[in-house]
Amino acid sequence: MGPVLADSVRLTDDGVEILDRRVFPAERVWVHCASVEDVAKAIEDMVTQSSGPYFAALWGMVLAAREARSLAAEDARAHLAKAGERLIATRRTNNHLRKAVAAALSGVDGQTGDDLAAAVLAGARAGDERYRSRSAALGRHTAELLPDKATVLTHCWADLYLVELVRAAAGKDLAFVCTETRPYLQGARLTAETLAEMGVDTTVITDGMGAAVLSSGRVDALVTAADRVTMDGHVVNKIGTLGLAVAAHAFDVPFHAMVQAPDRLAPTAADVPIEYRDGTEVLNRPGIRGLYPAFDITPPRFVTTVVTDRGPFSPRQLGSYYEEIP
Template structure:
């Protein structure tokens, strides 16, 4: 077991300092493309390089917001020495805001940072934003523990859970709460091509949380569901619309459809609801470079002279969602 089981969670990809750090050289971002095989850092000396790291998947999911928050510290430091500091801050903020269009956490962090800067003079911006990053991280962990405690009620002793991609801190805390209560939890992790977040990040974290973890190819999930080998499916959510429809990693929709067919409950972790978006149909889906579908872990996995197509996310309608695991309880979509 790693120290993930300790209160501090000082290993893994959970603690703030293991997501991103900042010092005089810039923002250092843990490279999730190679974790846990290698623990390496990508150093970003300025805002454009932070934006590039986010776009290039150096970090993803909740890590993008943390990287963007530190990127705004760099933006504030640079803009504070500019002839037109507030205009320059807005320009740099746009660079970060436009990195990942589907998950709106980066946009939210950037807007919050701008609101903080509006209350201070330029020379005070960096200090105020660094403090806000620490505060935000404490609030995030408290929120995800609330989600986890409600989610753990769905995990009786001997439960068999299927998950997809990297459902962030909430799922690991959820499993940890169950195993700490003495319950055994078996988890099937989809490998989640092309970056293999499921077989690397999720499997590593859930193993350390005390679960018995089995990695399966993405194409095997339907077999498990059809054979009655899964009691429930739990995924993360990159965005939840007002009607309870879910936008998440591509492949989530297929899991929800198959779960519905075989009567397996389908849940998504839901830190917040986007009240400004009525349904998931209003959420833009990021189409990444098709070349990414032709490679895996730095090696080409497709024959030459073929095209690739890679929508990074998909939309799951609310009628396929059994429940959303929120900070205030497990709720049906119509109860949000």
């Protein structure tokens, strides 16, 4: 059995079940989504985050194919296209949603009825397997960069990347320091809970403590996931990553950003839309505004390594990732 959050989105006979990460681990509540719109709303409302939306989109497209079983080929294609657009639009900074939709539709070629549903299900299952295998490779490559008994500072919730890193580093006796990651506290609730579940030495700090901890000499590496990495080496990740990366750079602590692959559709940081969420998620008080950019962008000069499923790369040499890929 793996950690709970490694399997938090499930396809059922009558919908998609999503573990509500907004209340985990205090409660284990599964949100039932009976339609594509239900799945999209769950993603928008932060029922699931990190890689969760990828899996939700995979299985959401299966629901769309089930809905289209009674439609003629042209109408079925239009229904799937609309469903894919709706899911991709839920959170545009991370490109996982686009990849999930493409994976689910990869075997669609004019089928209708049950054949269409079967084709989309096969594509979604292949997308699920591919994401997990690439995450495992990413974890192995990242583990190789860390010394034995390393103390690792991490931010937000790196999901399967973190799970696979811990598995790959078995025997290295790693310890982790997790930032709380306001306002949803993914670090304090999701990262810390999963690390503890896997038997890892885990410490939680507030977001404002990161620079001081990095200055202490007790941290061997800053390791985070990346929602997207541009071809020129900018790392887009949960808000707060930039500040930690700058502090790590100042105190000679390497920053390793984990991503399955750099995004060829994002040559530069200007090509990545940054999601701004409602400021009331930060502060809800009359007469005072809250500001919530959900992501920030770390320039390559503050990034030591971009670790991919094909190994580590300098942020300035990411083009070589695709040299052997047509």
